[in-house]
Amino acid sequence: MNLWLLFGNRVGDNKQILALADAIGLPFAVKQLRFNRASALPNVLLGETLASVTPDARSQLAAPWPDAVIASGRRAVPAARWVRAQSGGATRLFHVGRPWAPLDWFDLVVTTPQYGLPDRGNVLSNLMPMIAADAAANGVDLDAWSRRFAHLPRPWIAVMVGGNSRPYVLDAAAAARLGRMAGAAARTAGGSVIAVSAPRTGAAAFAALRAAVEAPAYFAEWGKDENPYAALLKLADRIVVTGDSAAMAADAARSGKPVTVFDLPVRQGLRGAFGGAFRAAADRLPPLRPAFDALVDLGLLTSVRDLGAYHRALREAGLLDGGDAAAERQRLEIDRAAERARALLER
Template sequence: MADPEIWALYGRRAGDNRQIATLAEATGLPWRPVQLAFNGWSRRPNFLLGATRLSLTREATAALRPPWPAVVIGAGKRSVPAALWIRKASGGATKLVHIGRPWAPLDWFDLIVTTPQYLLPERPNVIINALPLSRPPAPTPVAADLAALPGPRLCVIAGGNSRPLVFDDAAARALGAEAVRRARDSGGSLMVATSPRTSADAATALQEALAGADVPVRLSLFGAGADRYLDFLAAADAFLVTDDSAAMTAEAALRGRPVALFRLERRPDRKTWRIDIARRLAARSALTRRAFAALEASGIVSTDRDLDAFAQSLDQTGLLQGGMRAATRASEELAAAAAAVRSAAGLRV
């Protein structure tokens, strides 16, 4: 009998899609991407939507037709109703795998592969990895102009606003000043890259902060000229990364160089404040803790991201210190997650 097929349910986020594809490929099973697109119904809570195609556009709905896969792999809130509908259409045969935070009752899924910032409880169907699903990068030659820079070469990666973290003009200037100080103290140079989430104002402020630097600087602004982000990653002797993105932090750590995190200001909004208050109230007794955990597990209360928990996990395991530890850990975690998917599909691991 042929190996069962996997459907990789792609959404709007490139980072989620990369993790989905990485896991699907690692299983060694036949798989194909299925692009989902969503309408306004997708904004409703998943525990109200349930198994439905109502939140999909007409084109996305048309793509969901038999033969049904043995496994679907999705990520993000919006893919969940479609995944549930596929399982229902298959007569319950299709297994559901979700990456990250499910925004739904945990027992809806056969397997959840997540990381510490989502604060999910340990359960038989939940794998909590230290790093996002990824393959360690292959060694890449250092570009000649970057090799000529004085070492150590510090690669600075700037992110953007990520509730409740704020990367505004002031934060960009502070990052620029800290980067210049580190390069000056080390006698090295700077390679600075912004990301798609860096606002135009923050990028301008960062550029201005670096304009008068007394150390060699190479600057790559996303969307303006050649994107040298990958060149900078390959040439880095060390990293300074804003702490708003688990993916950026992990990508730096996988290069085997020391990674320092630049802490952004936390400005909680009303949703973050409400969740924090709820957690404080829940912590008052064992009974309230169990009640709050039950609400989270049911999907009625969605866990908020805690990037401090993610960073603390990396620091405690030494994955930010450089060397092969992060790459080895990523490979092991990917292999274990792939084996769990194969097991869910009913194949021998």
């Protein structure tokens, strides 16, 4: 038996695909997909096709066909279904995250709470994303970073800053609030702030955060300074993350340090507002739940991801409190997903 891993252009998605494949334990081949303009069309219109991928990507997809395909994200779905069609229906489809498509197209969907997928026999809901533990810290010189931070009083409060990611917005005002909060925490504890930005952090927002921190501090701006993100997962005493990234919250939780999530303002588009309102109504009014779940099940309705729901789930499970709980939970969830996948392959 063998697997095909359909990689896209999102590093986090690809890492999850790879983690699941490693846990399944079968030989695999990576197929790097590139997409064209047709990929903007809904999956229910595209169907089983390679029309939405570039010619170089198409050339990789040829017989002999795999026993299973693992993919993630919306745009890989038509190609994955095309592979299954070419195999005469023999190829299993495993999907990570949210497929933006009818759920019964897939043998297994491994998801997390922010996507709000309905409870189905082929849907496995995890709390932690499937990214190998300590992947971020590999090759990091922790001694060098410890020396660089040695002048700062402890506890070291790491502030991991994201940025605009629909529907979440990190503007200068929100960044300043984050800076004031982190600075106050450092002053109260007698410690310091170590703030690191990300590729999508706006320069104005990071400048506003920097200006608002009234405590001993170290700032590392993406693209200008060496990035201590991975080192801080090991060295920080506490971690604050902005609420725009599930992966960043999971990294922090898995570090074993106490984690605080800083909620960002939400600005929804019309489609996202409708889906989010319907989802909220279904949560409040149980009679609406079957209709909402049915529309999601058919791929006709997808609300914008609700990271607030994800962070609440982590908090309620005690995974933001520090210790080994998050890392152990992730290991068990990856093993469970792999076991489900292997069982499907053996049928």
